[in-house]
Amino acid sequence: MKMANTLRSAARALRRNKMRSFLTMLGIIIGVAAVIAMLALGQGAEYSVKQQISALGTNVLIIFPGSQQQGTVRFGAGSVTTLTEDDARAITEECPAVAYVSPGSRAGGQVVAGNLNWGTIVEGTGADYLFIRQWAVEYGEFYTEPDVKAAAKVCVLGGTVADALFPDATPVGQTIRIRNVPVKVIGVLARKGQNAMGMDQDDVILAPYTTVLRRMSHFPYLRQILVSAVSTEAIPEAQRQVTELLRQRHKITPWAEDDFTIRNQADIVATATETTKILTVLLAGIASVSLFVGGIGIMNIMLVSVTERTREIGIRMAVGARGTDILAQFLVEALALSLIGGLLGIGLGLAGSSLITNLAQWPTIITPLSVALSFGFAFVVGIFFGFYPARKAANLNPIEALRYE
Amino acid sequence: MDPIPAADSPLIRIEGLVKTYSLGEVEVPALRGLSLEVQRGEFVAIMGASGSGKSTFMNLLGCLDVPSRGSYHLEGVDVGRLSRDQLARIRNRRIGFVFQGFNLLSRTSALENVELPLLYDTVSNAERHRRAAAALERVGLGDRMRHYPNQLSGGQQQRVAIARALVNDPSIVLADEPTGNLDSRTSVEILGLFQQLNAQGITVILVTHEPDIAQFAGRHIVFRDGRIRSDRANPSPRRAAEVLADMPESEDEEEAA
Ligand SMILES: Nc1ncnc2c1ncn2[C@@H]1O[C@H](COP(=O)(O)OP(=O)(O)OP(=O)(O)O)[C@@H](O)[C@H]1O
Ligand SMILES: [Mg+2]
Numbered sequence: 001m002k003m004a005n006t007l008r009s010a011a012r013a014l015r016r017n018k019m020r021s022f023l024t025m026l027g028i029i030i031g032v033a034a035v036i037a038m039l040a041l042g043q044g045a046e047y048s049v050k051q052q053i054s055a056l057g058t059n060v061l062i063i064f065p066g067s068q069q070q071g072t073v074r075f076g077a078g079s080v081t082t083l084t085e086d087d088a089r090a091i092t093e094e095c096p097a098v099a100y101v102s103p104g105s106r107a108g109g110q111v112v113a114g115n116l117n118w119g120t121i122v123e124g125t126g127a128d129y130l131f132i133r134q135w136a137v138e139y140g141e142f143y144t145e146p147d148v149k150a151a152a153k154v155c156v157l158g159g160t161v162a163d164a165l166f167p168d169a170t171p172v173g174q175t176i177r178i179r180n181v182p183v184k185v186i187g188v189l190a191r192k193g194q195n196a197m198g199m200d201q202d203d204v205i206l207a208p209y210t211t212v213l214r215r216m217s218h219f220p221y222l223r224q225i226l227v228s229a230v231s232t233e234a235i236p237e238a239q240r241q242v243t244e245l246l247r248q249r250h251k252i253t254p255w256a257e258d259d260f261t262i263r264n265q266a267d268i269v270a271t272a273t274e275t276t277k278i279l280t281v282l283l284a285g286i287a288s289v290s291l292f293v294g295g296i297g298i299m300n301i302m303l304v305s306v307t308e309r310t311r312e313i314g315i316r317m318a319v320g321a322r323g324t325d326i327l328a329q330f331l332v333e334a335l336a337l338s339l340i341g342g343l344l345g346i347g348l349g350l351a352g353s354s355l356i357t358n359l360a361q362w363p364t365i366i367t368p369l370s371v372a373l374s375f376g377f378a379f380v381v382g383i384f385f386g387f388y389p390a391r392k393a394a395n396l397n398p399i400e401a402l403r404y405e
Numbered sequence: 406m407d408p409i410p411a412a413d414s415p416l417i418r419i420e421g422l423v424k425t426y427s428l429g430e431v432e433v434p435a436l437r438g439l440s441l442e443v444q445r446g447e448f449v450a451i452m453g454a455s456g457s458g459k460s461t462f463m464n465l466l467g468c469l470d471v472p473s474r475g476s477y478h479l480e481g482v483d484v485g486r487l488s489r490d491q492l493a494r495i496r497n498r499r500i501g502f503v504f505q506g507f508n509l510l511s512r513t514s515a516l517e518n519v520e521l522p523l524l525y526d527t528v529s530n531a532e533r534h535r536r537a538a539a540a541l542e543r544v545g546l547g548d549r550m551r552h553y554p555n556q557l558s559g560g561q562q563q564r565v566a567i568a569r570a571l572v573n574d575p576s577i578v579l580a581d582e583p584t585g586n587l588d589s590r591t592s593v594e595i596l597g598l599f600q601q602l603n604a605q606g607i608t609v610i611l612v613t614h615e616p617d618i619a620q621f622a623g624r625h626i627v628f629r630d631g632r633i634r635s636d637r638a639n640p641s642p643r644r645a646a647e648v649l650a651d652m653p654e655s656e657d658e659e660e661a662a
Binding site for chain 2: 311
């Protein structure tokens with residue numbers, strides 16, 4: 001039989017049992033929609049993790065104390081304490097490929113302004129921190145090198161902290177208490193908003209790292225050193241110079257391991273996206289189980305349909321239909337169910353993804369590949385689960401089929 | 406395979422045809438060795454008691470089933486050596502089948518039912534519509550093409566089935582008790598149709614229980630227990646058109662439905 005006629009007869013057979021066809025498709029619709037939405041979520045997460053890491057600033061290198069551990073970035077360094085202020089100063093002076101250096105320290109705790117208080121993180125930084133992070137001050141000013149040298153009791157508030165502590169007044173010029181240390185607010189940062197994990201990047205207080213070390217955390221070593229290379233091309237050179245300098249300063253013998261770890265942005269992006277990729281695959285894998293179950297639904301209905309239409313098959317065979325004609329007829333019906341279901345599922349998946357973005361504020365990204373992938377999967381499911389019932393129909397004996405009650 | 410349908414070979418040549426159904430352990434012999442020939446243009450009526458093997462024989466003739474033993478040559482071709490697909494092709498091109506129970510596709514219009522065999526042939530859509538419409542005209546249903554089977558009387562349904570059987574210009578029409586479900590006037594009308602087809606050169610083989618119906622055929626074959634008991638010519642078949650003219654009008658086709 002000609003393909004166009006096969007298609008027409010399949011369309012008619014499916015229309016004849018509209019409700020049943022729809023319910024059968026529903027399995028595929030939900031499956032495809034779930035796959036698309038999960039891929040969109042995963043890829044959205046991946047994208048915003050990348051974004052967030054890029055938000056660190058371009059050309060950034062982060063130096064952590066502690067030796068390299070395979071495949072992992074040690075954000076929470078504390079046990080190994082080898083980076084000193086002198087190391088940071090030496091990098092500034094002796095590494096020509098390095099543009100800016102910002103030693104880092106950190107303190108957490110309650111911040112009080114008048115009768116309001118707020119729990120947040122105090123990041124200790126150098127004066128050049130904003131250049132490295134490509135961040136800006138919105139009101140007031142940032143602390144300077146002399147402030148850092150003097151461990152001045154000054155700070156700059158993130159937008160969220162400013163709102164929380166000074167809902168009515170202007171923060172600049174006010175004094176707040178961080179761990180009972182009175183600190184003067186000299187500026188408010190421009191807002192950055194949420195990062196990929198939904199963390200508020202404006203919920204932070206910046207202060208000279210010296211202030212944090214000496215007056216708040218009372219800890220002699222640096223948590224990290226943030227460095228930017230003079231250009232993107234200079235990143236490897238900067239990394240090499242810093243490594244050489246620190247090994248020399250730390251008196252590491254040629255065969256011994258570094259007692260510090262340098263991560264560049266590419267490393268961090270790679271590690272983070274690796275994690276989100278696994279997440280994406282996992283989500284999509286779970287979603288595709290429902291697509292598989294939808295396929296079983298198609299097989300079930302097609303088997304019922306073959307049984308119900310045994311006489312029809314017998315009549316068709318009696319007037320000259322070959323086994324392949326019958327096979328094609330039922331396979332096309334199964335495929336039509338799965339492909340129409342697939343198309344509707346794509347629609348539902350797109351709608352669902354934008355709903356997730358709107359309601360939960362999670363970023364979702366739909367790529368043509370994920371649409372093609374899930375639709376292709378629906379096609380394979382249709383062929384796979386449609387084949388057995390179709391073959392069963394095609395192998396019927398015409399006489400037995402005609403006699404079937 | 407001998408693909409040359411020699412003009413002088415009989416249309417049907419059957420030798421020692423045996424069909425045995427096996428129901429698990431039990432063997433049911435339905436045909437126990439038949440031999441016969443049918444020439445082009447014959448009108449044959451097959452009769453016999455219930456269970457004597459008539460339907461089994463028709464199914465074999467119609468290439469819907471294969472014999473257990475014996476040979477069947479149709480237009481010189483040994484049907485026993487053909488594949489499933491080749492048998493399908495023969496059913497499609499050479500044979501028209503009419504069943505007692507009509508066997509029309511429900512919820513499918515008369516026209517589309519008649520088009521069905523052409524769907525499995527290489528015929529353009531326009532040609533298919535044209536030929537199906539012509540076949541329906543030929544059986545007197547030109548005004549019922551869009552009707553569904555459940556909107557037609559039994560006689561009309563059987564005429565749709567006959568139109569379907571002729572749409573591919575078959576060389577044989579096989580009819581297994583085509584009038585079994587119809588009243589006598591409608592039965593005669595159907596027989597009239599078969600006589601017309603036969604007059605146009607189509608070989609007709611029909612199974613019937615009713616001697617009245619058999620009277621319209623030119624040859625009578627009687628089956629008993631899977632064998633041929635008698636096979637003789639009917640030198641003066643009745644003419645359906647004449648019989649119909651003598652029948653009372655009250656027994657109208659519409660009422661019979
Ligand atoms: N599918 C089958 N399986 C087993 N036995 C069968 C089958 N079909 C027919 N038979 C047997 O074969 C024999 C012949 O049956 P067939 O249908 O050919 O008879 P028939 O002459 O057409 O009878 P009727 O006039 O009642 O239609 C019967 O004994 C029947 O029981
Ligand atoms: Mg019978």
